[in-house]
Amino acid sequence: MAALSTPLSHNGFSRSFFSTRRSKIVYPFPHSLPRITCSATRDGAEPRENLSPCKHISTVACGLLAVWALTNTSPVIAANQRLPPLSTEPDRCERAFVGNTIGQANGVYDKPIDLRFCDYTNEKNQLKGKSLAAALMSDAKFDGADLSEVVMSKAYAVGASFKGVDFSNAVLDRVNFGKANLQGALFKNTVLSGSTFDDAQLEDAVFEDTIIGYIDLQKLCVNPTISPEGRAELGCR
Template sequence: MANVSIPLPRNGFSKPNYSTKRPCFTPSASTLRISCSGVAEFDGSHQKKGGLFNFNGIKGVACGILAACAVTSAAFPVTAATQRLPPLSTEPNRCERAFVGNTIGQANGVYDKPLDLRQCDFTNEKTNLKGKSLSAALMSDAKFDGADMTEVVMSKAYAAGASFKGVDFSNAVLDRVNFEKADLEGAIFKNTVLSGSTFDDAKLDNAVFEDTIIGYIDLQKLCTNKTIGDEWRVELGCR
């Protein structure tokens, strides 16, 4: 039996920091032991009809392959990739694309290229956003204060940190929207679909919720937002 002891960390190699220089991996003190066994020991002079076999050499190669596989598996565990937003679009008319909207995927949020409205200013826009499909639009840090967004479709939009103060969302479809840390003070949600949307740390002071369509679990999450006024907490059914 041949034994190969390779020092390996139990959870892969540790990498103390990230650098553009060649990375230096530091193994921990724990050890992974790989055992390779053969049926019998033969020397290089052993002959068999049809050829000459060096069984010790074969065992060495096989053991080396096993060791390499073990090193690869231990050093590079499978991890989920962190999803990131694409770089800010450099199109000169990217903000005006909101007036056309996403005409491909609509409610499914499919597009040929991102509808990038980040950092755009649509303050008091009363005409060009009504009824538009802004599915899967990137809206973080954009301003829509005072805009008329009635009947708009914003399925799967990313609106974290955006400002929607006083926006009229009546009859709009806002399902699966990320409103994290968005400013929705005085926004009007009348007959609005809010299923699957998140409002973590969003400002909802004086926001109006009337005949909104929202699932029970989503409602429980929405009700944890303490900025919702008492009148509308009753309307929503918050306990």
């Protein structure tokens, strides 16, 4: 089987992928990468042990590595953190129609996008192509909405409902879809890198030409609600 590496540039998201005829699989970094260890703490406390490699790396370099580690926290770790209180702004649900105008890939934002418990059922016009990076979307309703071409990097969508949602050409990077209802959702040419679907409902979901990492694919294929057609599109074994 031939592998073709092609760059993907969409809504500010750019990286190289290995392509297959069905789902596009992004392979992880090779296991032979050099190991770099640095000691750091969040609250300023002294580390338990002083790791010698950091002595040979400048303070600036170690700081940059620490920032990279924090900004690339997986959605599984984020799920264990305490969520902020529900926003009391009266127009917080309308924030989705504006989206996030600053960061995309790492979920940087100028103001939190709190969409929890908002109802966007059958919204066909105002959400398409928006950037919802780092949005809080748990228990929100998007049933029948058009979310094609959206960027949802590091969004938290636990328990949300996306029945029949069109995610075509969307970037769903490191999104936590735990316990979400995604019945009949359309993932056509959709990036699913680093996203998790623990206990999510995926009956009749369509995975056509999806772009997904090999390890992420293995985790997704464990979900028993995926139809035989969906498993075939993903290449589940």
